[in-house]
Amino acid sequence: MVKYGHIATIDYGSYPLRMRLRVRELLTRRQMTPYKLAVLSEGRISLSTLYRILRADGYASTFESKLLDAICDVLGVEPGELLERGSSTKKRQRR
Numbered sequence: 001m002v003k004y005g006h007i008a009t010i011d012y013g014s015y016p017l018r019m020r021l022r023v024r025e026l027l028t029r030r031q032m033t034p035y036k037l038a039v040l041s042e043g044r045i046s047l048s049t050l051y052r053i054l055r056a057d058g059y060a061s062t063f064e065s066k067l068l069d070a071i072c073d074v075l076g077v078e079p080g081e082l083l084e085r086g087s088s089t090k091k092r093q094r095r
Contacts, residue, residue, distance in 0.1 A: 018086035020058040021068075023050065026075050026082065037074055044070035059086060 027037060034050040045067060053060060072082055 018059065020084045020086045021053055021060070021063070021071070022082055022084050023053050023058055023071065026077065030075065032075075037071070040074045041070050045074070058084070 023037075027034065034054060035047060038045050038047040038050055049067065053063075068079060068082065071077075072079055075082070
């Protein structure tokens with residue numbers, strides 16, 4: 001399921017595909033704090049949103065595409081560098 005303007009858990013065949021934001025790794029690589037990322041985003045990313053993402057190790061059931069765009073802009077990465085495919089919650093069923 002994908003809503004317009006959002007990236008969500010996607011139904012891929014018979015099991016959902018989980019995506020993970022690699023924010024913690026990218027911040028560590030750049031020696032940047034969540035606070036600095038929020039400040040550099042000029043109000044596009046709230047500090048509470050960043051801490052919520054970090055507490056969940058980057059996993060979220062949904063997140064806005066504007067958030068993805070803002071993180072990519074500030075960190076200077078493409079979406080493919082920020083997103084990581086996670087494990088599914090159900091095993092693919094054999095037919």
